[in-house]
Amino acid sequence: MQTQRILIIEDEKPIADLLAYGLKQEGFIAYQAQSGADGLELCREVQPDLLLLDWMLPDCSGTDLCRMITQEYNIPIIMLTARSHIEDKVHGLEAGADDYITKPFDLREVLVRIRTILRRVNRAAVSNGDWISCGDLRISATEMTVMRGQTPIDLTPREFQ
Ligand code: CA
Numbered sequence: 350m351q352t353q354r355i356l357i358i359e360d361e362k363p364i365a366d367l368l369a370y371g372l373k374q375e376g377f378i379a380y381q382a383q384s385g386a387d388g389l390e391l392c393r394e395v396q397p398d399l400l401l402l403d404w405m406l407p408d409c410s411g412t413d414l415c416r417m418i419t420q421e422y423n424i425p426i427i428m429l430t431a432r433s434h435i436e437d438k439v440h441g442l443e444a445g446a447d448d449y450i451t452k453p454f455d456l457r458e459v460l461v462r463i464r465t466i467l468r469r470v471n472r473a474a475v476s477n478g479d480w481i482s483c484g485d486l487r488i489s490a491t492e493m494t495v496m497r498g499q500t501p502i503d504l505t506p507r508e509f510q
Contacts, residue, residue: 358388385409419445
């Protein structure tokens with residue numbers, strides 16, 4: 350399996366450095382961005398396997414960025430938040446985040462959560478040639494087709510995307 354790339358978008362350098370250090374120790378490649386704009390650009394460039402996204406960034410909110418990225422890419426996102434209010438967690442998950450972690454965090458817990466999400470994603474995408482299977486759904490990007498069992502599902506190109 351190729352080395353998995355994790356993008357950290359976090360303006361607090363010590364936190365980003367700690368995460369990057371832990372990820373490298375675990376054999377991941379870690380990329381860092383300190384702002385939403387840089388993060389988005391780096392995301393396009395490196396196409397990470399997973400995103401660690403801070404809630405509060407200097408130039409935008411993490412939830413807005415989360416929404417933008419999930420519209421464009423299918424990348425699992427873990428939100429990092431200093432807040433512990435339940436509404437904030439709900440907003441993060443509504444914006445498309447797969448999980449959230451409250452700061453201060455335990456590095457080992459972050460790494461376990463990353464591994465869990467990546468394992469889930471890999472299991473869902475057991476690819477069969479060009480076809481990707483998930484439960485009884487099969488998807489072909491080249492044929493722009495989605496099948497449930499033997500039945501094709503009618504989708505517009507936008508819905509397919
Ligand atoms: Ca921050």
